[in-house]
Amino acid sequence: MVDIRIPIGLMFSIIGVIITILGLFTVSDSDMYQKSLGINVNLIMGVVILLFGFIMLFFAFRKKKQK
Protein backbone atom coordinates (compact mmCIF):
# COMPACT_ATOMS: atom_id res chain seq x y z
CA MET A 1 0.00 0.00 0.00
CA VAL A 2 0.91 3.68 -0.20
CA ASP A 3 3.43 4.89 2.37
CA ILE A 4 1.40 7.36 4.45
CA ARG A 5 4.50 9.51 4.97
CA ILE A 6 4.41 10.62 1.33
CA PRO A 7 0.99 12.36 1.41
CA ILE A 8 1.71 13.74 4.89
CA GLY A 9 5.10 15.05 3.77
CA LEU A 10 3.69 16.56 0.59
CA MET A 11 0.78 18.25 2.28
CA PHE A 12 2.83 19.82 5.06
CA SER A 13 5.53 20.93 2.63
CA ILE A 14 2.94 22.76 0.52
CA ILE A 15 1.21 24.32 3.55
CA GLY A 16 4.62 25.16 5.03
CA VAL A 17 5.68 27.01 1.87
CA ILE A 18 2.43 28.99 1.77
CA ILE A 19 2.62 30.05 5.40
CA THR A 20 6.34 30.89 5.18
CA ILE A 21 5.76 33.08 2.12
CA LEU A 22 2.88 34.79 3.89
CA GLY A 23 5.21 35.36 6.85
CA LEU A 24 7.92 36.85 4.60
CA PHE A 25 5.49 39.20 2.87
CA THR A 26 4.11 40.46 6.17
CA VAL A 27 7.42 40.97 8.01
CA SER A 28 6.81 44.71 8.33
CA ASP A 29 3.07 44.42 9.03
CA SER A 30 3.04 45.07 12.76
CA ASP A 31 -0.74 45.54 12.83
CA MET A 32 -1.32 41.99 11.70
CA TYR A 33 0.90 40.55 14.43
CA GLN A 34 -0.39 42.67 17.25
CA LYS A 35 -2.63 39.74 18.19
CA SER A 36 0.29 37.37 18.43
CA LEU A 37 2.25 39.63 20.81
CA GLY A 38 4.29 41.13 17.97
CA ILE A 39 5.69 37.76 16.94
CA ASN A 40 5.59 36.81 13.24
CA VAL A 41 4.04 33.40 13.95
CA ASN A 42 3.50 32.73 10.26
CA LEU A 43 7.22 32.84 9.55
CA ILE A 44 8.09 30.63 12.54
CA MET A 45 5.28 28.09 12.10
CA GLY A 46 5.77 28.08 8.33
CA VAL A 47 9.38 26.99 8.72
CA VAL A 48 8.48 24.42 11.42
CA ILE A 49 5.76 22.90 9.21
CA LEU A 50 8.02 22.91 6.16
CA LEU A 51 10.75 21.11 8.12
CA PHE A 52 8.24 18.56 9.37
CA GLY A 53 7.07 17.93 5.80
CA PHE A 54 10.65 17.45 4.60
CA ILE A 55 11.47 15.04 7.42
CA MET A 56 8.43 12.91 6.54
CA LEU A 57 9.43 12.85 2.86
CA PHE A 58 13.05 12.12 3.73
CA PHE A 59 12.10 9.01 5.74
CA ALA A 60 9.61 7.86 3.12
CA PHE A 61 12.16 8.05 0.29
CA ARG A 62 14.98 6.58 2.34
CA LYS A 63 12.81 3.54 2.91
CA LYS A 64 11.97 3.34 -0.80
CA LYS A 65 15.67 3.36 -1.69
CA GLN A 66 16.38 0.55 0.76
CA LYS A 67 13.84 -1.60 -1.06
Next chain:
Amino acid sequence: MRLELHWIDYLIMVIYFIFVLGIGWFLRKYMKNANAFLEAGRSMPAWVAGLAFISTNLGALEVMGMTGSGMKYGMLTTHFYWIGAIPAMIFLALFMMPFYYGSKARSVPEFLKLRYDEKTRGLNAILFAVMTILASGISMYALAILMENVLGWDFNFSLWISALIVLAYTYLGGLSSAIYNEVLQFFIIILGLLPLVFLSLKDVGGWFGLKEKLAPIATANNFAPDTFTTTWKYSTEAGSNPLGVEWFGILFGLGFVLSFGYWCTNFLIVQRAFAAESKSAARKVPLIGALPKMFIPFLIIVPGIISLALFNGHSPDFRAGFPMAGDKPIYDYTIIMLLKHYLPAGVLGLGITALLASFMSGMAGNVSAFNTVWTYDIYQSYIRPQTGNEEADGKHYLKVGRIATVAGILLSIASAYIASKFGNIMDFLQTIFSMINAPLFAVIFLGMFWKRTTGHAAFTGLLLGFLMALLHHGLTIPEGATTVFKGGWLASIHVYPVEMAQNFWTAIIAFTVSTVVTVGLTFLTEQKKSEDELRGLVYSLTPREADDSHLPWYERPAGLAILVGVICIVLTIMFW
Protein backbone atom coordinates in the same frame (compact mmCIF):
# COMPACT_ATOMS: atom_id res chain seq x y z
CA MET B 1 -17.68 35.47 18.23
CA ARG B 2 -17.56 35.58 14.43
CA LEU B 3 -14.14 34.90 12.92
CA GLU B 4 -13.10 36.65 9.74
CA LEU B 5 -11.06 34.33 7.56
CA HIS B 6 -8.61 35.53 4.92
CA TRP B 7 -8.44 33.78 1.53
CA ILE B 8 -5.12 32.23 2.61
CA ASP B 9 -6.97 30.52 5.48
CA TYR B 10 -9.45 29.04 3.02
CA LEU B 11 -6.61 27.98 0.75
CA ILE B 12 -5.04 25.93 3.57
CA MET B 13 -8.42 24.35 4.32
CA VAL B 14 -8.91 23.44 0.65
CA ILE B 15 -5.43 21.89 0.37
CA TYR B 16 -6.20 19.76 3.40
CA PHE B 17 -9.49 18.52 1.90
CA ILE B 18 -7.79 17.70 -1.40
CA PHE B 19 -5.31 15.48 0.44
CA VAL B 20 -8.03 13.84 2.55
CA LEU B 21 -10.01 12.90 -0.54
CA GLY B 22 -6.86 12.01 -2.45
CA ILE B 23 -5.90 9.40 0.15
CA GLY B 24 -9.29 7.75 -0.24
CA TRP B 25 -8.94 7.86 -4.03
CA PHE B 26 -5.50 6.22 -3.99
CA LEU B 27 -6.60 3.47 -1.64
CA ARG B 28 -9.76 2.53 -3.54
CA LYS B 29 -8.00 0.03 -5.80
CA TYR B 30 -6.85 -2.04 -2.80
CA MET B 31 -10.43 -2.58 -1.63
CA LYS B 32 -10.99 -5.95 -3.27
CA ASN B 33 -12.95 -7.69 -0.51
CA ALA B 34 -14.64 -7.14 2.85
CA ASN B 35 -11.48 -8.03 4.72
CA ALA B 36 -9.52 -5.19 3.07
CA PHE B 37 -12.39 -2.73 3.44
CA LEU B 38 -13.51 -3.42 7.01
CA GLU B 39 -10.30 -4.63 8.67
CA ALA B 40 -7.67 -2.79 6.58
CA GLY B 41 -6.43 -6.29 5.69
CA ARG B 42 -4.71 -6.43 9.09
CA SER B 43 -1.70 -4.76 7.51
CA MET B 44 -1.05 -1.51 9.39
CA PRO B 45 2.40 -0.83 10.87
CA ALA B 46 2.28 -0.30 14.65
CA TRP B 47 3.08 3.42 14.51
CA VAL B 48 0.37 4.16 11.93
CA ALA B 49 -2.29 2.25 13.86
CA GLY B 50 -1.00 3.77 17.12
CA LEU B 51 -1.41 7.36 15.94
CA ALA B 52 -4.82 6.52 14.45
CA PHE B 53 -5.75 4.95 17.81
CA ILE B 54 -5.13 8.23 19.59
CA SER B 55 -6.48 10.40 16.78
CA THR B 56 -9.90 8.70 16.86
CA ASN B 57 -10.10 9.68 20.49
CA LEU B 58 -8.92 13.23 19.72
CA GLY B 59 -12.25 14.16 18.16
CA ALA B 60 -13.56 17.68 18.24
CA LEU B 61 -15.76 17.08 21.29
CA GLU B 62 -12.56 16.07 23.08
CA VAL B 63 -10.57 19.10 21.91
CA MET B 64 -13.35 21.59 22.60
CA GLY B 65 -14.50 19.83 25.77
CA MET B 66 -11.06 19.48 27.33
CA THR B 67 -10.03 23.08 26.63
CA GLY B 68 -13.33 24.14 28.19
CA SER B 69 -12.76 21.84 31.17
CA GLY B 70 -9.29 23.35 31.55
CA MET B 71 -10.91 26.75 31.95
CA LYS B 72 -13.47 25.30 34.36
CA TYR B 73 -11.44 22.90 36.50
CA GLY B 74 -7.82 23.90 35.84
CA MET B 75 -5.05 21.32 35.94
CA LEU B 76 -7.40 18.75 37.51
CA THR B 77 -8.61 18.12 33.97
CA THR B 78 -5.41 16.13 33.40
CA HIS B 79 -7.04 13.37 35.48
CA PHE B 80 -8.81 12.43 32.25
CA TYR B 81 -5.36 11.69 30.79
CA TRP B 82 -2.77 10.60 33.33
CA ILE B 83 -4.99 8.54 35.60
CA GLY B 84 -8.03 8.26 33.32
CA ALA B 85 -6.35 6.87 30.19
CA ILE B 86 -2.72 5.77 30.51
CA PRO B 87 -3.17 2.87 33.01
CA ALA B 88 -6.02 1.47 30.90
CA MET B 89 -3.98 1.77 27.71
CA ILE B 90 -1.07 -0.09 29.28
CA PHE B 91 -3.42 -2.79 30.54
CA LEU B 92 -5.06 -3.15 27.12
CA ALA B 93 -1.68 -3.50 25.42
CA LEU B 94 -0.09 -5.97 27.79
CA PHE B 95 -2.96 -8.11 29.04
CA MET B 96 -5.94 -7.89 26.72
CA MET B 97 -4.58 -7.38 23.22
CA PRO B 98 -3.04 -10.88 22.99
CA PHE B 99 -6.53 -12.39 23.37
CA TYR B 100 -8.35 -9.85 21.23
CA TYR B 101 -5.90 -10.10 18.37
CA GLY B 102 -5.09 -13.78 18.82
CA SER B 103 -8.77 -14.75 18.76
CA LYS B 104 -9.00 -13.53 15.14
CA ALA B 105 -12.24 -11.80 16.13
CA ARG B 106 -13.00 -8.96 13.74
CA SER B 107 -14.90 -6.89 16.30
CA VAL B 108 -15.52 -6.71 20.03
CA PRO B 109 -19.03 -8.22 19.66
CA GLU B 110 -17.50 -11.09 17.72
CA PHE B 111 -15.06 -11.68 20.56
CA LEU B 112 -18.08 -12.02 22.86
CA LYS B 113 -19.55 -14.58 20.46
CA LEU B 114 -16.32 -16.63 20.46
CA ARG B 115 -15.83 -16.44 24.20
CA TYR B 116 -19.49 -16.65 25.30
CA ASP B 117 -22.44 -17.08 22.98
CA GLU B 118 -24.64 -15.60 20.29
CA LYS B 119 -27.04 -13.71 22.56
CA THR B 120 -24.23 -11.84 24.34
CA ARG B 121 -22.86 -10.79 20.96
CA GLY B 122 -26.28 -9.77 19.67
CA LEU B 123 -27.03 -7.58 22.68
CA ASN B 124 -23.69 -5.81 22.46
CA ALA B 125 -23.70 -5.46 18.65
CA ILE B 126 -27.12 -3.82 18.53
CA LEU B 127 -26.44 -1.44 21.42
CA PHE B 128 -23.09 -0.52 19.90
CA ALA B 129 -24.52 0.13 16.43
CA VAL B 130 -27.21 2.45 17.77
CA MET B 131 -24.82 4.23 20.09
CA THR B 132 -22.25 4.82 17.35
CA ILE B 133 -24.79 6.42 15.02
CA LEU B 134 -26.05 8.69 17.78
CA ALA B 135 -22.55 9.72 18.77
CA SER B 136 -21.67 10.48 15.19
CA GLY B 137 -24.89 12.48 14.74
CA ILE B 138 -24.23 14.54 17.85
CA SER B 139 -20.72 15.33 16.74
CA MET B 140 -21.95 16.35 13.27
CA TYR B 141 -24.54 18.58 14.85
CA ALA B 142 -21.88 20.23 16.99
CA LEU B 143 -19.72 20.81 13.92
CA ALA B 144 -22.51 22.40 11.92
CA ILE B 145 -23.48 24.71 14.79
CA LEU B 146 -19.87 25.73 15.19
CA MET B 147 -19.47 26.51 11.49
CA GLU B 148 -22.67 28.52 11.57
CA ASN B 149 -21.67 30.58 14.59
CA VAL B 150 -18.00 31.03 13.87
CA LEU B 151 -17.64 31.13 10.12
CA GLY B 152 -21.17 32.12 9.19
CA TRP B 153 -21.73 29.04 7.05
CA ASP B 154 -25.26 27.74 6.66
CA PHE B 155 -26.14 24.92 9.11
CA ASN B 156 -27.45 22.56 6.41
CA PHE B 157 -24.55 23.26 4.09
CA SER B 158 -21.93 22.55 6.81
CA LEU B 159 -23.70 19.37 7.84
CA TRP B 160 -23.99 17.92 4.35
CA ILE B 161 -20.59 18.99 3.07
CA SER B 162 -18.71 17.50 6.04
CA ALA B 163 -20.79 14.32 5.83
CA LEU B 164 -20.09 14.05 2.10
CA ILE B 165 -16.33 14.40 2.56
CA VAL B 166 -16.23 11.74 5.27
CA LEU B 167 -18.49 9.53 3.17
CA ALA B 168 -16.29 9.93 0.12
CA TYR B 169 -13.07 8.84 1.75
CA THR B 170 -14.50 6.07 3.93
CA TYR B 171 -16.57 4.71 1.03
CA LEU B 172 -13.55 4.61 -1.27
CA GLY B 173 -10.85 3.37 1.05
CA GLY B 174 -12.67 1.85 4.04
CA LEU B 175 -10.84 1.43 7.33
CA SER B 176 -7.40 1.95 5.68
CA SER B 177 -8.51 5.33 4.45
CA ALA B 178 -9.99 6.23 7.83
CA ILE B 179 -6.75 5.22 9.57
CA TYR B 180 -4.46 7.04 7.11
CA ASN B 181 -6.55 10.16 7.41
CA GLU B 182 -6.51 9.91 11.17
CA VAL B 183 -2.70 10.01 11.08
CA LEU B 184 -2.84 13.08 8.84
CA GLN B 185 -5.41 14.63 11.18
CA PHE B 186 -3.26 13.87 14.20
CA PHE B 187 -0.36 15.91 12.83
CA ILE B 188 -2.51 18.80 11.65
CA ILE B 189 -4.20 19.01 15.07
CA ILE B 190 -0.80 19.10 16.80
CA LEU B 191 0.77 21.63 14.42
CA GLY B 192 -2.41 23.72 14.17
CA LEU B 193 -2.78 24.17 17.93
CA LEU B 194 0.92 24.41 18.79
CA PRO B 195 1.25 28.21 18.31
CA LEU B 196 -1.61 28.73 20.80
CA VAL B 197 0.32 27.08 23.60
CA PHE B 198 3.44 29.19 23.14
CA LEU B 199 1.65 32.48 22.56
CA SER B 200 -0.76 32.09 25.45
CA LEU B 201 1.99 31.00 27.85
CA LYS B 202 4.18 33.92 26.83
CA ASP B 203 1.24 36.26 27.29
CA VAL B 204 0.66 35.33 30.94
CA GLY B 205 4.35 35.24 31.80
CA GLY B 206 4.97 31.51 31.57
CA TRP B 207 3.86 28.82 33.99
CA PHE B 208 4.90 30.82 37.05
CA GLY B 209 3.18 33.94 35.81
CA LEU B 210 0.07 31.86 35.25
CA LYS B 211 0.21 30.48 38.81
CA GLU B 212 0.42 34.01 40.19
CA LYS B 213 -2.55 35.18 38.13
CA LEU B 214 -4.71 32.22 39.09
CA ALA B 215 -4.13 32.46 42.86
CA PRO B 216 -6.57 35.36 43.50
CA ILE B 217 -9.19 33.70 41.26
CA ALA B 218 -8.93 30.49 43.28
CA THR B 219 -9.16 32.27 46.63
CA ALA B 220 -12.15 34.26 45.40
CA ASN B 221 -13.89 30.92 44.82
CA ASN B 222 -12.94 29.65 48.30
CA PHE B 223 -10.24 27.29 47.07
CA ALA B 224 -6.57 27.17 48.04
CA PRO B 225 -4.45 29.58 45.90
CA ASP B 226 -2.76 26.83 43.84
CA THR B 227 -5.91 24.75 43.20
CA PHE B 228 -6.05 25.43 39.48
CA THR B 229 -2.43 24.46 38.85
CA THR B 230 -2.31 21.24 40.88
CA THR B 231 -3.95 17.85 40.42
CA TRP B 232 -4.13 15.53 43.44
CA LYS B 233 -3.19 18.03 46.16
CA TYR B 234 -6.76 18.97 47.11
CA SER B 235 -8.50 15.66 46.57
CA THR B 236 -9.11 14.51 50.13
CA GLU B 237 -12.53 16.18 50.16
CA ALA B 238 -14.89 16.60 47.23
CA GLY B 239 -15.61 20.23 48.14
CA SER B 240 -12.01 21.44 48.19
CA ASN B 241 -11.44 21.21 44.41
CA PRO B 242 -13.45 22.58 41.48
CA LEU B 243 -14.05 19.08 40.06
CA GLY B 244 -16.22 18.30 43.08
CA VAL B 245 -15.03 14.69 43.38
CA GLU B 246 -12.77 13.20 46.05
CA TRP B 247 -9.77 10.91 45.45
CA PHE B 248 -11.71 7.66 45.67
CA GLY B 249 -14.19 8.72 42.99
CA ILE B 250 -11.33 9.84 40.76
CA LEU B 251 -9.21 6.75 41.33
CA PHE B 252 -11.92 4.11 41.11
CA GLY B 253 -14.65 5.81 39.10
CA LEU B 254 -12.55 7.61 36.49
CA GLY B 255 -9.21 5.82 36.73
CA PHE B 256 -10.61 2.32 36.80
CA VAL B 257 -14.23 1.80 35.76
CA LEU B 258 -14.78 4.57 33.23
CA SER B 259 -11.33 4.53 31.71
CA PHE B 260 -10.94 0.74 31.44
CA GLY B 261 -14.48 0.54 30.08
CA TYR B 262 -13.71 3.10 27.41
CA TRP B 263 -10.16 2.18 26.37
CA CYS B 264 -10.32 -1.60 26.68
CA THR B 265 -13.75 -2.42 25.28
CA ASN B 266 -14.88 0.41 23.02
CA PHE B 267 -14.65 -1.09 19.54
CA LEU B 268 -14.29 2.37 17.99
CA ILE B 269 -10.86 2.62 19.62
CA VAL B 270 -9.81 -1.02 19.78
CA GLN B 271 -10.54 -1.50 16.05
CA ARG B 272 -7.39 0.49 15.24
CA ALA B 273 -5.28 -2.07 17.06
CA PHE B 274 -7.14 -4.95 15.35
CA ALA B 275 -5.92 -3.52 12.03
CA ALA B 276 -2.24 -3.90 13.01
CA GLU B 277 -0.02 -6.18 10.95
CA SER B 278 0.93 -8.67 13.70
CA LYS B 279 0.17 -9.59 17.29
CA SER B 280 3.22 -7.80 18.60
CA ALA B 281 2.35 -4.72 16.49
CA ALA B 282 -1.21 -4.84 17.89
CA ARG B 283 0.18 -4.88 21.43
CA LYS B 284 2.36 -1.87 20.71
CA VAL B 285 -0.53 0.16 19.21
CA PRO B 286 -2.04 1.43 22.51
CA LEU B 287 1.44 2.15 23.89
CA ILE B 288 2.51 4.17 20.85
CA GLY B 289 -0.80 6.02 21.19
CA ALA B 290 -0.14 6.59 24.90
CA LEU B 291 3.11 8.48 24.26
CA PRO B 292 1.47 11.52 22.60
CA LYS B 293 -1.66 11.10 24.74
CA MET B 294 0.31 12.00 27.88
CA PHE B 295 1.39 15.32 26.39
CA ILE B 296 -1.90 16.36 24.80
CA PRO B 297 -2.91 18.12 28.08
CA PHE B 298 -0.18 20.68 27.41
CA LEU B 299 -1.64 21.31 23.98
CA ILE B 300 -5.31 21.64 24.87
CA ILE B 301 -5.74 21.88 28.66
CA VAL B 302 -3.01 24.44 29.44
CA PRO B 303 -4.41 27.04 26.98
CA GLY B 304 -7.79 26.36 28.60
CA ILE B 305 -6.36 27.17 32.05
CA ILE B 306 -4.78 30.31 30.64
CA SER B 307 -8.24 31.34 29.38
CA LEU B 308 -9.35 31.45 33.00
CA ALA B 309 -6.70 34.09 33.71
CA LEU B 310 -7.51 35.98 30.49
CA PHE B 311 -11.20 35.92 31.31
CA ASN B 312 -10.75 37.10 34.90
CA GLY B 313 -8.91 40.35 34.45
CA HIS B 314 -5.86 39.70 32.29
CA SER B 315 -7.61 40.52 29.01
CA PRO B 316 -10.82 42.60 28.95
CA ASP B 317 -10.99 42.05 25.16
CA PHE B 318 -11.06 38.31 25.60
CA ARG B 319 -13.83 38.55 28.15
CA ALA B 320 -15.91 41.01 26.14
CA GLY B 321 -16.18 38.68 23.14
CA PHE B 322 -16.79 35.48 25.09
CA PRO B 323 -20.22 33.89 24.51
CA MET B 324 -22.12 33.68 27.79
CA ALA B 325 -25.06 31.76 29.19
CA GLY B 326 -26.36 34.05 31.92
CA ASP B 327 -23.33 35.01 34.03
CA LYS B 328 -21.31 31.93 33.09
CA PRO B 329 -19.10 31.55 30.01
CA ILE B 330 -20.05 28.82 27.54
CA TYR B 331 -16.95 26.72 28.07
CA ASP B 332 -17.18 24.81 24.79
CA TYR B 333 -16.17 27.97 22.91
CA THR B 334 -12.87 28.37 24.78
CA ILE B 335 -10.69 26.99 21.99
CA ILE B 336 -12.38 29.15 19.36
CA MET B 337 -11.96 32.26 21.49
CA LEU B 338 -8.26 31.47 21.93
CA LEU B 339 -7.75 30.97 18.19
CA LYS B 340 -9.48 34.27 17.57
CA HIS B 341 -7.54 36.08 20.28
CA TYR B 342 -4.01 35.03 19.31
CA LEU B 343 -3.76 33.88 15.72
CA PRO B 344 -3.38 36.10 12.63
CA ALA B 345 -4.42 34.97 9.12
CA GLY B 346 -2.36 32.02 7.96
CA VAL B 347 -1.82 30.10 11.20
CA LEU B 348 -5.47 30.85 11.96
CA GLY B 349 -6.49 28.89 8.85
CA LEU B 350 -4.35 26.03 10.08
CA GLY B 351 -5.98 26.16 13.53
CA ILE B 352 -9.50 26.13 12.08
CA THR B 353 -8.49 23.30 9.74
CA ALA B 354 -7.21 21.41 12.80
CA LEU B 355 -10.60 21.79 14.44
CA LEU B 356 -12.40 20.60 11.28
CA ALA B 357 -9.95 17.69 11.08
CA SER B 358 -10.77 16.66 14.63
CA PHE B 359 -14.48 16.58 13.78
CA MET B 360 -13.85 14.41 10.78
CA SER B 361 -11.62 11.95 12.61
CA GLY B 362 -14.35 11.39 15.18
CA MET B 363 -17.03 10.96 12.53
CA ALA B 364 -14.96 8.64 10.31
CA GLY B 365 -14.09 6.55 13.37
CA ASN B 366 -17.76 6.08 14.19
CA VAL B 367 -18.69 5.22 10.63
CA SER B 368 -15.90 2.70 10.13
CA ALA B 369 -16.73 0.96 13.41
CA PHE B 370 -20.45 0.96 12.60
CA ASN B 371 -20.07 -0.63 9.16
CA THR B 372 -17.88 -3.43 10.56
CA VAL B 373 -20.27 -4.31 13.38
CA TRP B 374 -23.25 -4.09 11.05
CA THR B 375 -21.69 -6.26 8.33
CA TYR B 376 -20.10 -8.94 10.50
CA ASP B 377 -22.15 -9.03 13.67
CA ILE B 378 -25.63 -8.27 12.42
CA TYR B 379 -25.86 -8.91 8.67
CA GLN B 380 -23.54 -11.93 8.52
CA SER B 381 -24.91 -13.52 11.69
CA TYR B 382 -28.62 -12.93 11.33
CA ILE B 383 -29.43 -12.00 7.73
CA ARG B 384 -27.07 -13.74 5.32
CA PRO B 385 -24.49 -16.19 6.74
CA GLN B 386 -21.32 -17.09 4.86
CA THR B 387 -21.80 -19.52 1.97
CA GLY B 388 -18.37 -21.11 2.05
CA ASN B 389 -17.25 -19.62 -1.24
CA GLU B 390 -14.66 -17.26 0.16
CA GLU B 391 -14.13 -15.12 -2.90
CA ALA B 392 -17.79 -14.53 -3.64
CA ASP B 393 -18.45 -13.90 0.07
CA GLY B 394 -15.62 -11.37 0.25
CA LYS B 395 -17.12 -9.44 -2.66
CA HIS B 396 -20.64 -9.67 -1.30
CA TYR B 397 -19.72 -8.42 2.17
CA LEU B 398 -17.60 -5.66 0.63
CA LYS B 399 -20.73 -4.42 -1.11
CA VAL B 400 -22.72 -4.71 2.13
CA GLY B 401 -19.95 -2.85 4.00
CA ARG B 402 -20.08 -0.02 1.47
CA ILE B 403 -23.87 0.20 1.63
CA ALA B 404 -23.60 0.24 5.43
CA THR B 405 -21.15 3.15 5.14
CA VAL B 406 -23.65 5.18 3.12
CA ALA B 407 -26.51 4.17 5.42
CA GLY B 408 -24.42 4.99 8.50
CA ILE B 409 -23.71 8.49 7.23
CA LEU B 410 -27.37 9.09 6.30
CA LEU B 411 -28.54 7.88 9.73
CA SER B 412 -25.95 10.14 11.38
CA ILE B 413 -27.29 13.10 9.43
CA ALA B 414 -30.80 12.17 10.54
CA SER B 415 -29.71 11.99 14.16
CA ALA B 416 -27.91 15.34 13.78
CA TYR B 417 -31.26 16.87 12.79
CA ILE B 418 -32.96 15.18 15.75
CA ALA B 419 -30.24 16.61 17.99
CA SER B 420 -30.90 20.09 16.59
CA LYS B 421 -34.58 19.75 17.51
CA PHE B 422 -34.37 17.80 20.78
CA GLY B 423 -30.90 18.43 22.19
CA ASN B 424 -31.87 17.27 25.67
CA ILE B 425 -33.09 13.88 24.51
CA MET B 426 -29.86 13.27 22.61
CA ASP B 427 -27.79 14.14 25.69
CA PHE B 428 -29.97 11.78 27.67
CA LEU B 429 -29.54 8.93 25.19
CA GLN B 430 -25.79 9.49 25.18
CA THR B 431 -25.71 9.31 28.97
CA ILE B 432 -27.64 6.05 28.81
CA PHE B 433 -25.38 4.51 26.22
CA SER B 434 -22.32 5.53 28.18
CA MET B 435 -23.58 2.99 30.72
CA ILE B 436 -22.91 0.03 28.46
CA ASN B 437 -19.12 0.26 28.63
CA ALA B 438 -18.60 -0.40 32.34
CA PRO B 439 -20.56 -3.72 32.40
CA LEU B 440 -18.93 -4.70 29.11
CA PHE B 441 -15.49 -4.30 30.64
CA ALA B 442 -16.50 -6.46 33.63
CA VAL B 443 -17.74 -9.22 31.34
CA ILE B 444 -14.78 -9.19 28.94
CA PHE B 445 -12.29 -9.02 31.80
CA LEU B 446 -13.87 -12.00 33.59
CA GLY B 447 -14.02 -13.87 30.28
CA MET B 448 -10.34 -13.35 29.57
CA PHE B 449 -9.00 -14.23 33.00
CA TRP B 450 -11.42 -16.82 34.38
CA LYS B 451 -12.09 -19.80 32.16
CA ARG B 452 -15.14 -20.86 34.16
CA THR B 453 -17.23 -17.74 33.23
CA THR B 454 -20.32 -18.87 31.31
CA GLY B 455 -22.37 -17.32 28.54
CA HIS B 456 -25.63 -17.14 30.50
CA ALA B 457 -23.81 -15.39 33.36
CA ALA B 458 -22.13 -12.90 31.02
CA PHE B 459 -25.36 -12.03 29.24
CA THR B 460 -27.24 -11.50 32.49
CA GLY B 461 -24.34 -9.54 33.99
CA LEU B 462 -24.22 -7.26 30.98
CA LEU B 463 -27.95 -6.63 31.03
CA LEU B 464 -28.34 -6.21 34.81
CA GLY B 465 -25.28 -3.96 35.08
CA PHE B 466 -26.80 -1.72 32.44
CA LEU B 467 -30.26 -1.73 34.06
CA MET B 468 -28.85 -0.95 37.51
CA ALA B 469 -26.90 1.97 36.07
CA LEU B 470 -30.12 3.19 34.54
CA LEU B 471 -31.94 2.81 37.85
CA HIS B 472 -29.18 4.73 39.66
CA HIS B 473 -29.49 7.54 37.13
CA GLY B 474 -33.25 7.55 37.61
CA LEU B 475 -32.97 7.82 41.39
CA THR B 476 -30.25 10.45 41.83
CA ILE B 477 -29.74 14.00 40.60
CA PRO B 478 -26.81 16.41 40.47
CA GLU B 479 -27.33 19.59 42.47
CA GLY B 480 -29.12 22.31 40.55
CA ALA B 481 -30.40 20.04 37.78
CA THR B 482 -33.37 21.58 36.05
CA THR B 483 -34.47 18.83 33.66
CA VAL B 484 -35.36 15.19 34.22
CA PHE B 485 -32.75 14.29 31.60
CA LYS B 486 -30.02 14.85 34.17
CA GLY B 487 -31.43 12.10 36.39
CA GLY B 488 -34.03 11.65 39.07
CA TRP B 489 -36.78 10.71 36.63
CA LEU B 490 -38.12 8.03 38.99
CA ALA B 491 -37.56 9.63 42.36
CA SER B 492 -34.78 11.53 44.01
CA ILE B 493 -33.16 9.66 46.86
CA HIS B 494 -29.68 11.19 46.63
CA VAL B 495 -28.26 14.52 45.46
CA TYR B 496 -24.71 14.67 44.09
CA PRO B 497 -22.76 17.94 44.37
CA VAL B 498 -21.79 17.84 40.67
CA GLU B 499 -22.85 15.95 37.57
CA MET B 500 -19.44 14.37 37.24
CA ALA B 501 -19.74 12.67 40.63
CA GLN B 502 -23.07 11.22 39.52
CA ASN B 503 -21.50 9.88 36.32
CA PHE B 504 -18.60 8.30 38.19
CA TRP B 505 -20.92 6.57 40.63
CA THR B 506 -23.25 5.36 37.88
CA ALA B 507 -20.28 3.65 36.26
CA ILE B 508 -19.01 2.22 39.56
CA ILE B 509 -22.43 0.72 40.28
CA ALA B 510 -22.81 -0.70 36.77
CA PHE B 511 -19.40 -2.34 37.01
CA THR B 512 -19.92 -3.74 40.50
CA VAL B 513 -23.37 -5.18 39.78
CA SER B 514 -22.19 -6.67 36.53
CA THR B 515 -19.18 -8.33 38.19
CA VAL B 516 -21.17 -9.72 41.14
CA VAL B 517 -23.95 -11.06 38.91
CA THR B 518 -21.58 -12.64 36.39
CA VAL B 519 -19.47 -14.32 39.08
CA GLY B 520 -22.54 -15.49 41.01
CA LEU B 521 -24.36 -16.93 38.00
CA THR B 522 -21.21 -18.61 36.72
CA PHE B 523 -21.32 -20.85 39.79
CA LEU B 524 -24.97 -21.69 39.10
CA THR B 525 -24.73 -22.37 35.37
CA GLU B 526 -22.83 -24.87 33.32
CA GLN B 527 -19.86 -24.01 31.06
CA LYS B 528 -20.92 -25.05 27.56
CA LYS B 529 -17.65 -24.16 25.86
CA SER B 530 -14.95 -26.82 25.83
CA GLU B 531 -11.36 -25.98 26.79
CA ASP B 532 -10.44 -26.40 23.14
CA GLU B 533 -12.89 -23.72 22.06
CA LEU B 534 -11.53 -21.35 24.71
CA ARG B 535 -7.89 -21.73 23.72
CA GLY B 536 -6.50 -18.35 22.71
CA LEU B 537 -9.39 -16.53 24.40
CA VAL B 538 -8.64 -17.18 28.07
CA TYR B 539 -5.40 -16.45 29.88
CA SER B 540 -4.90 -19.82 31.56
CA LEU B 541 -5.59 -21.82 28.38
CA THR B 542 -3.33 -19.84 26.05
CA PRO B 543 0.30 -20.75 25.43
CA ARG B 544 2.75 -18.05 26.58
CA GLU B 545 3.91 -15.45 24.09
CA ALA B 546 6.94 -16.24 21.97
CA ASP B 547 10.09 -15.01 23.68
CA ASP B 548 10.98 -11.53 22.40
CA SER B 549 13.94 -10.85 24.67
CA HIS B 550 16.33 -10.75 21.71
CA LEU B 551 14.68 -7.51 20.53
CA PRO B 552 15.82 -4.11 21.80
CA TRP B 553 13.64 -2.83 24.66
CA TYR B 554 11.79 -0.24 22.57
CA GLU B 555 10.51 -2.91 20.20
CA ARG B 556 9.08 -4.99 23.04
CA PRO B 557 5.59 -4.23 24.40
CA ALA B 558 6.82 -4.61 27.99
CA GLY B 559 9.71 -2.19 27.42
CA LEU B 560 7.43 0.43 25.88
CA ALA B 561 4.91 -0.06 28.70
CA ILE B 562 7.59 0.69 31.30
CA LEU B 563 8.64 3.82 29.41
CA VAL B 564 5.02 5.05 29.21
CA GLY B 565 4.40 4.22 32.88
CA VAL B 566 7.53 6.03 34.08
CA ILE B 567 6.81 9.20 32.07
CA CYS B 568 3.22 9.20 33.34
CA ILE B 569 4.33 8.89 36.98
CA VAL B 570 6.91 11.67 36.54
CA LEU B 571 4.25 13.98 35.04
CA THR B 572 1.83 13.16 37.86
CA ILE B 573 4.44 14.00 40.50
CA MET B 574 5.56 17.19 38.72
CA PHE B 575 2.01 18.54 38.74
CA TRP B 576 0.85 16.91 41.98
